[in-house]
Amino acid sequence: MLSKPIPGSTGEVLTCLPSPYVPHGATGLLYLPRFLAKCAYVKAHGALPASYAKNYKRGLDRFLCMHLGIDPGAVEKIVFAANSADEIETGLKALLPSDVRAAKWNRELVQKGMTAAGREFLNEALTNMGCADRVEQIISVPDLIDFDEGRIE
Numbered sequence: 001m002l003s004k005p006i007p008g009s010t011g012e013v014l015t016c017l018p019s020p021y022v023p024h025g026a027t028g029l030l031y032l033p034r035f036l037a038k039c040a041y042v043k044a045h046g047a048l049p050a051s052y053a054k055n056y057k058r059g060l061d062r063f064l065c066m067h068l069g070i071d072p073g074a075v076e077k078i079v080f081a082a083n084s085a086d087e088i089e090t091g092l093k094a095l096l097p098s099d100v101r102a103a104k105w106n107r108e109l110v111q112k113g114m115t116a117a118g119r120e121f122l123n124e125a126l127t128n129m130g131c132a133d134r135v136e137q138i139i140s141v142p143d144l145i146d147f148d149e150g151r152i153e
Contacts, residue, residue: 002137002153006130010148011051014041019151020060020109020142026089028102030109031142035061035072036088039079060112060141067105068096112141 017037024032038056042048048056055061057072065072078091113122118141125144126134138147146152 003131009129012049027100030106039076
């Protein structure tokens, strides 16, 4: 039987956030719905749990924004000011470049963790989760997120 994460090994787990593999409807960008959901969570609750706060507007959030040439705080500001999903989309349309280069970003995202250093990171993370036996199945950082949040059995 394949292992599952030791409960609490990564801190609190938010299953309300979408998978990193969910594309944004208007742009096709993977991960953007997740970053928007994290911003909305902070707006609603004041903060993310510590296990998520450490990478909020950093990590993949920042990599996405670097790809787009924008500041993560600008995305957060749009979500905080909006009263509806339509207002968020209007704000994003004004903020994002006309060509978001979705195919380039999506390819980069799904390969995060596939370098030698990335494999070491994934191996260490999976070991800490009690799941060293899963290193052949959990091959990227988005996979690790989905695994931790229960979307990969």
